[in-house]
Amino acid sequence: MTIEFTIDRRINGTQVRTGVLRTPHGDVSTPVFMPVGTFGSVRSVTPDELISAGVNILLGNAYHLYLRPGAKRIRDLGGLHAFMGWDGPILTDSGGYQVFSLASLAKVQEDGVSFRSHIDGRLHFLTPQSVIEVQQDLGSDIMMPLDHCLPYGADEGALRDALDRTNRWAEISARAAEGKKSEVFGIVQGGMNEGLRKESARFMSSLDLPGYAIGGLSVGEPKETTWAMLEAVVGELPVDRPRYLMGVGSPEDLVEAVSRGVDMFDCALPTRVARNGGLYTKTGRLNVNNARFKEYVGPAEEGCDCYFCITFSMAYLHHLFNCNELLGYRLATLHNLRYFMKLMSEVRDAINKGSFSDFKQEFMHTYVPVSEEARSQGSRNGRKGRSGGE
Ligand SMILES: [Zn+2]
Structure with missing residues (x-):
């Protein structure tokens, strides 16, 4: 094999x-x-x-x-x-x-x-x-x-x-x-x-x-x-x-x-959501189009080591999305991919340490999912995920 x-x-x-x-x-x-x-x-x-x-x-x-x-x-x-x-x-x-x-x-x-x-x-x-x-x-x-x-x-x-x-x-x-x-x-x-x-x-x-x-x-x-x-x-x-x-x-x-x-x-969720301005964080999904990010100088998430978070501000990303600049979609995608990769790495570490059930409990306590309705439009495994309509 x-x-x-x-x-x-x-x-x-x-x-x-x-x-x-x-x-x-x-x-x-x-x-x-x-x-x-x-x-x-x-x-x-x-x-x-x-x-x-x-x-x-x-x-x-x-x-x-x-x-x-x-x-x-x-x-x-x-x-x-x-x-x-x-x-x-x-x-x-x-x-x-x-x-x-x-x-x-x-x-x-x-x-x-x-x-x-x-x-x-x-x-x-x-x-x-x-x-x-x-x-x-x-x-x-x-x-x-x-x-x-x-x-x-x-x-x-x-x-x-x-x-x-x-x-x-x-x-x-x-x-x-x-x-x-x-x-x-x-x-x-x-x-x-x-x-x-x-x-x-x-x-x-x-x-x-x-x-x-x-x-x-x-x-x-x-x-x-x-x-x-x-x-x-x-x-x-x-x-x-x-x-x-x-x-x-x-x-x-x-x-x-x-x-x-x-x-x-x-x-296709991390990449598709990114192009709509959605950024994943430990506490849930942010939308960079939100007016509260107009003058926000911080990253999407403190401590994130992605190229976007270590280099730019949410205010800049908000501006790029506001002007439909291609760089905005790319930066948001880089952040979300990094988020998913880090999440899986944390999952593996927790299993290897024998503390996965604590990890899961803590994750579910901290992470607030988007509403079912918003999610079914965004994820739909099969539907959009497997149809290639990312
Ligand atoms: Zn980041």
């Missing part, structure tokens, strides 16, 4: 753990947050800046790169790592979600899915095998299989049908990836149905893959449901493989999910 996972420390009697994910492009300490670089770039920041922020693994999107500029072109240009100047690990999402949410006229057949490009309306047909080939061309370290995604609220019959197909496609994907440099994870689906979720997790586990993603959560359901589904799934997955919760999430959701045994996350 080119992807290996070792557990460093596990908190007794819980699923909480730290570990190391080994990939052909380097090792990653978990739990880890992966910024979203949908089109082969984390919007507005360079690879050097990502490294400075503490980022060491990125998420790319096979659907978007397949449409533009084309996976074969990226392959001929040396692969995605060379193309985007990023030497670290890259995980690519299969595009299953985008085909069913973003493209039009998606038609499922047993051997694949046809759809029209959301860009120019051209007809495409993707199969589990071709989606693996696309990700091989990109040179991803970790690939995701094509899955049949349904919108939140789908009935049990539709969920059952999509799950059977997702399972068959996962088997085909695993065979297509055999002996290749990139490896494929399984994706657990099953909507908000606990029985289907458990069944899906057991089936994926039987394929003996190097890691398992959990898809289709945090798509608008109540939080209690998200956590109940997650707990049901984690209980069925092998302990010695990484668990990746797709499209999550907000700081408080990351901490909640780590406490239920999740090792990997991705979300």
Whole structure:
């Protein structure tokens, strides 16, 4: 296997753990947050800046790169790592979600899915095998299989049908990836149905893959449901493989999910929120557009070591946003990426010291989440997070 996972420390009697994910492009300490670089770039920041922020693994999107500029072109240009100047690990999402949410006229057949490009309306047909080939061309370290995604609220019959197909496609994907440099994870689906979720997790586990993603959560359901589904799934997955919760999430959701045994996350939230003027701090999210920052000479957060906080004032950032200056979006993005990386580093330290439950209690006491309504517009895992509309 080119992807290996070792557990460093596990908190007794819980699923909480730290570990190391080994990939052909380097090792990653978990739990880890992966910024979203949908089109082969984390919007507005360079690879050097990502490294400075503490980022060491990125998420790319096979659907978007397949449409533009084309996976074969990226392959001929040396692969995605060379193309985007990023030497670290890259995980690519299969595009299953985008085909069913973003493209039009998606038609499922047993051997694949046809759809029209959301860009120019051209007809495409993707199969589990071709989606693996696309990700091989990109040179991803970790690939995701094509899955049949349904919108939140789908009935049990539709969920059952999509799950059977997702399972068959996962088997085909695993065979297509055999002996290749990139490896494929399984994706657990099953909507908000606990029985289907458990069944899906057991089936994926039987394929003996190097890691398992959990898809289709945090798509608008109540939080209690998200956590109940997650707990049901984690209980069925092998302990010695990484668990990746797709499209999550907000700081408080990351901490909640780590406490239920999740090792990997991705979300467009830190970068998208930054471009709307939102800055994360220990006590919650600030909005730089607020009039109270007009003459505020301090940083977004005292003690933050990001380039923005050590160099500029909130008054300056307020001014940049007021004038729609591109630098404003970049500086806010650098701060938020640093915030997410520091949060995950604190999470890992707390687990390694055996004090994660104290850390979680303190975090939940100090951090005030934005309202549910504002959040569902901002995060929506699947919805905007996985659609690449960051
Ligand atoms: Zn900062």
